[in-house]
Amino acid sequence: MPVFDLYTNKSINLITLDRCIIIGTLCDLDQTIKLILVDSQKRVFFATESEIDEELNKNIDFSRIRVDPLQMLLNTTPKILISIIIFRLISWIIVRTYFIADEYWQTFEIAHSLAFGYGYKTWEWKSNIAIRSYLYPFIISLIYRFLALFHLDTVTILVNSATLFQTLLAIIGDLAYLKFLQGHKLIFLILLCRFTCWYTMYSSPRLIINNLEEILFICSLAVAKNYRSSSNITFHLFVSLSFIIRPTTAIPFVIIYPYLLYKTSNRLKFLFQAFICFILLNILNILLDSYMYNHWTFVPLNFLYINFFHPNSISSHYGINNILWYLTNGLPMIFFYRLPFIFIGSISNKRLTIIILFTIFIYTLNKHKEFRFLTQILPILFILEAHGMDWCLKKLKWNKFRWIIFLSFIGHLCIGFYFSFIDRQGQISIMHYLRRNLINNNNNKESFSIDFLMPCHSTPYYNFIHRNDIQLNFLTCEPNLDNITNDYIDEADQFFLKPIESLKKRLNNSNASHLVMFDVLYNQVQDVFEEDQWFFVKDILFNSHIQHTSRHGKMIYILERR
Numbered sequence: 001m002p003v004f005d006l007y008t009n010k011s012i013n014l015i016t017l018d019r020c021i022i023i024g025t026l027c028d029l030d031q032t033i034k035l036i037l038v039d040s041q042k043r044v045f046f047a048t049e050s051e052i053d054e055e056l057n058k059n060i061d062f063s064r065i066r067v068d069p070l071q072m073l074l075n076t077t078p079k080i081l082i083s084i085i086i087f088r089l090i091s092w093i094i095v096r097t098y099f100i101a102d103e104y105w106q107t108f109e110i111a112h113s114l115a116f117g118y119g120y121k122t123w124e125w126k127s128n129i130a131i132r133s134y135l136y137p138f139i140i141s142l143i144y145r146f147l148a149l150f151h152l153d154t155v156t157i158l159v160n161s162a163t164l165f166q167t168l169l170a171i172i173g174d175l176a177y178l179k180f181l182q183g184h185k186l187i188f189l190i191l192l193c194r195f196t197c198w199y200t201m202y203s204s205p206r207l208i209i210n211n212l213e214e215i216l217f218i219c220s221l222a223v224a225k226n227y228r229s230s231s232n233i234t235f236h237l238f239v240s241l242s243f244i245i246r247p248t249t250a251i252p253f254v255i256i257y258p259y260l261l262y263k264t265s266n267r268l269k270f271l272f273q274a275f276i277c278f279i280l281l282n283i284l285n286i287l288l289d290s291y292m293y294n295h296w297t298f299v300p301l302n303f304l305y306i307n308f309f310h311p312n313s314i315s316s317h318y319g320i321n322n323i324l325w326y327l328t329n330g331l332p333m334i335f336f337y338r339l340p341f342i343f344i345g346s347i348s349n350k351r352l353t354i355i356i357l358f359t360i361f362i363y364t365l366n367k368h369k370e371f372r373f374l375t376q377i378l379p380i381l382f383i384l385e386a387h388g389m390d391w392c393l394k395k396l397k398w399n400k401f402r403w404i405i406f407l408s409f410i411g412h413l414c415i416g417f418y419f420s421f422i423d424r425q426g427q428i429s430i431m432h433y434l435r436r437n438l439i440n441n442n443n444n445k446e447s448f449s450i451d452f453l454m455p456c457h458s459t460p461y462y463n464f465i466h467r468n469d470i471q472l473n474f475l476t477c478e479p480n481l482d483n484i485t486n487d488y489i490d491e492a493d494q495f496f497l498k499p500i501e502s503l504k505k506r507l508n509n510s511n512a513s514h515l516v517m518f519d520v521l522y523n524q525v526q527d528v529f530e531e532d533q534w535f536f537v538k539d540i541l542f543n544s545h546i547q548h549t550s551r552h553g554k555m556i557y558i559l560e561r562r
Contacts, residue, residue, distance in 0.1 A: 027183035101457030198416030341388030426543025518553030
């Protein structure tokens, strides 16, 4: 329909059969003449006269009358929605590998402790530290308690129900992303960039707080499109909730809030609503966290102090990275060979680029850096990536370039499948092995005490065993919280500095029935077991083709006491 191309992205007057006029910007249409308009307003006329009903017209709040873009999108693109749901469910099914400790020790383990009364709480959850909000684990614990009412609290059901809940949240975030992108000329290319990124498949069903940050950020962006609306409460609620989940989520809103405030007609009302939402949600969260920690506490303030202002620089205990790490390592780890498209797309999208650069700059101020911290701003990065691809497709008159982009999508999906299903699978399967082959088959009712001689938090814990009569031990790695000494070394580091001496001392002071370790450590201490014959190798599990660190191995050894 070439004639309609003349009106695309232009303001039009649409007259309907019921004598209504809708004024808005034409974004797209299909072969059945379904139109998509943004920033639309509806004006009502008498059925018998071609004059405006002035009395009725005065009572209409045009800022609140809009064509629902999401509903229009739902009607015109059902295949997209079905594809997204299928993608998320496939991701939920195939993700069976280990990513980071926080997934298990900051969510799974805490939720299990709340629901069943036992589980390990790391130093972040100590009452005198209190830098984690109980909100998200508390919600997961409610799912656990509900399952327990019907005696469905098996490990398989507990774990999969929690990840399914996270998957459903991801789908909600996808719907919000569709609404945010509604009317964008590159919407399909942006969605391709998002759902073919290996990290989207790999991360989305995991109970990592960064995924929840991204979902709330997307929802806030979606409702922010109605910034001229008389009520912005929903937007402020999403932003305030993000701050409660993790205070650093406020960083991009330092740029977004002034922009929306400038565009809003009633600035005083906008600020008042923001203040009320922020205060109300934080009061509720203070009550929840104070109840859980058994004393009055404000978690966001504790979080900022420990991570940014503590004299011992607590966050740097887990690694120090150079100032350009996010540009040289963080972004390349997520986008790989597709990163140049982001740089190209940023040239023509200054507003989005400012948000990205400001957020990365603030993250750079912290010595400890992880690429998952960028999860929140990925929705914006995918937009820049799509613009970069679109520019290349238009400027490079080379037919094979389309195939290059297509293969780049396929390559990312293959990488995502490998890391989701194969790489570091042993760090998860070891827990299933211990539960099924050792603990559940213990006909003699022997006491079990399992010692994980691995870098701290290398596996899940009680949530994946779900037995309170099994003693689990691991090498801890708490930072220097009590200003002990300047040369403070945590338990795990002490062990790996002198593994043979440390192992002998640990075995003399424990009654562990089983030991679990990587092949890297086993090769170093193998002589100890051959000399004293305390333990024998019960089984060996595959973990990874890649040795990720000097202490993480490709195989996992299970040793049993003779």
